[in-house]
Amino acid sequence: MKFLCLGYLNAEKMDALPKEEINAVMSHCPPHLEELYKSGQVMMDAGLAAEAKSLRRANGKIKVLDGPFTETKEMIGSAFIIEAESMEEAIRIASLHPAVQVGEGERFEWGIEIRPIHYFKGENETVW
Numbered sequence: 750m751k752f753l754c755l756g757y758l759n760a761e762k763m764d765a766l767p768k769e770e771i772n773a774v775m776s777h778c779p780p781h782l783e784e785l786y787k788s789g790q791v792m793m794d795a796g797l798a799a800e801a802k803s804l805r806r807a808n809g810k811i812k813v814l815d816g817p818f819t820e821t822k823e824m825i826g827s828a829f830i831i832e833a834e835s836m837e838e839a840i841r842i843a844s845l846h847p848a849v850q851v852g853e854g855e856r857f858e859w860g861i862e863i864r865p866i867h868y869f870k871g872e873n874e875t876v877w
Contacts, residue, residue: 756827
């Protein structure tokens, strides 16, 4: 089974810091990412830019809106897909991610949401 993991953060809190301080916090991430990747169960990992567009269909037309659609203080900062036998295993694997391993991330409200994927189209596979 495949799971989509979304990494969240409070962008306002991070953006309030000088770039040097953000870089210092982020420097703690690579060792945790290495452990995550060593699991052999990460299919894809991507850091996401703050810029976003939302598409909605209204009155028969597609509307393009600036910014993420969801009204929240949290922003999706990363996404990764893992392969796991169960939600419990997905939790174990996702818990290796820096969002929950780096202590300094707590003040920026780093966190991960895990969702089972019901449909996946990859390079030589389609799974329903």
